[in-house]
Amino acid sequence: MPPDLSGGPRADDRTGRFEEHRPHLRAVAYRMLGSISEAEDAVQEAWLRYDRTDTGDVENLGGWLTTVVGRVCLNLLRSRAQRREDSLESRIPDPLLAREGVVDPEQEVLLADSVGLALMVVMESLSPAERVAFVLHDLFAVPFEEIAPLIEKTAAATRQLASRARRKVQGQAPAPDRDLARQRVAVDAFFAATRTGDLDALLAVLDPEVVLRADGYAGGASRGVVLTGAATVAGQAVMFRSLAPYARPALVNGAAGVVVIGADGRPVSIMAFTVVDGTIAAIDVLTAPERLDALDLSAFRE
Structure with a gap:
């Protein structure tokens, strides 16, 4: 029992x-x-x-x-x-969000021993x-x-x-590194390289077999997108480098991630990262506007 x-x-x-x-x-x-x-x-x-x-x-x-x-x-x-x-293999479940170091008491049980978004x-x-x-x-x-x-x-x-x-x-869904600080180093390196368009730096922080899954791109025009391979994912990241400055650190299902809030204060995306042995093995992205609008993101607008 x-x-x-x-x-x-x-x-x-x-x-x-x-x-x-x-x-x-x-x-x-x-x-x-x-x-x-x-x-x-x-x-x-x-x-x-x-x-x-x-x-x-x-x-x-x-x-x-x-x-x-x-x-x-x-x-x-x-x-x-x-x-x-529609296909289930790239549907992004509802993320559990928290600011690093700040956990809502109502979320504590959900986040305790939380299951990473990639596993979900x-x-x-x-x-x-x-x-x-x-x-x-x-x-x-x-x-x-x-x-x-x-x-x-x-x-x-x-x-x-x-x-x-x-x-x-x-x-x-490979088991992620348990060290949150190590996860954050990899995520920060990803965005630093994205901001400058440094493909070599991006390739260094991405696992060769990295998978990027997205549930709804901008405007919700495309759903169920799955990209594989470091070169493909790095190229996609560079295309959206203008958004990198708006990425705000977050815990997504207990792991290092970001909430992207645009200059107009509207949410653009939530990104969850699976870091394995210091490199990013999976990125799960939620950008569907109707789903973002349903989430309480007030803590990330401050």
């Missing part, structure tokens, strides 16, 4: 007990869905199911609620897969069952025996699903 998160409020204070678990449930739902608003909706649906259920005999309320949220998220993922026609992008390509098995087991230590009923599989089949998802993730 996952760690029992119950305790604190009185047993008869149902609302209080649920609120104690809400941050954890939001973290589960966000990693499952990659959408902050859908994660909030999933947690609210879990509350409604909890409110209609007698949980007096539930020994581990945290584990019970985790599986309830998992079931809700699975239904949302299946619905999303049925109605979406790769998880978008998993099937709903694969994603549920991988997230619940690998990220939240839910046993396969408890996940299996959610996806209507045996425990052995669930284990295989999680293993397959793990191979996809490890193959496409």
Whole structure:
């Protein structure tokens, strides 16, 4: 079972007990869905199911609620897969943003042991069952025996699903350097080279097999863009060097990144970087105006 998160409020204070678990449930739902608003909706649906259920005999309320949220998220993922026609492999999930050294208390649980944006992008390509098995087991230590009923599989089949998802993730989303300062050095070097148009310096800081994924270019005219290779990515970066002075340091899903705010005060893009062994292995860029406008970027306008 996952760690029992119950305790604190009185047993008869149902609302209080649920609120104690809400941050954890939001973290589960966000990693499952990659959408902050859908994660909030999933947690609210879990509350409604909890409110209609007698949980007096539930020994581990945290584990019970985790599986309830998992079931809700699975239904949302299946619905999303049925109605979406565009490619999932370059969809950029909602980023978790924070200024370096300044973390909103409401974001602390989401950012704790946060999953990098590159990994979230790769998880978008998993099937709903694969994603549920991988997230619940690998990220939240839910046993396969408890996940299996959610996806209507045996425990052995669930284990295989999680293993397959793990191979996809490890193959496409390399583990980043854990040292934030080292990440920032690489990101700063990238923008210094971009500002001057120094292709050699850009190539030095980019992994030869770097991948750049973008969900919506300027004006939203182009979506699902994927560029590969240091030379291609460096050439693209030089084309947008006029924006480099407007890049403001940010933590994006706990890793070094930037928020680009134009001279007119409007957001231009959010860029997340995956730094591996001191070089940039992946860049994930969100530029779709309607999605940027939905984010609270006030902290980066100061």
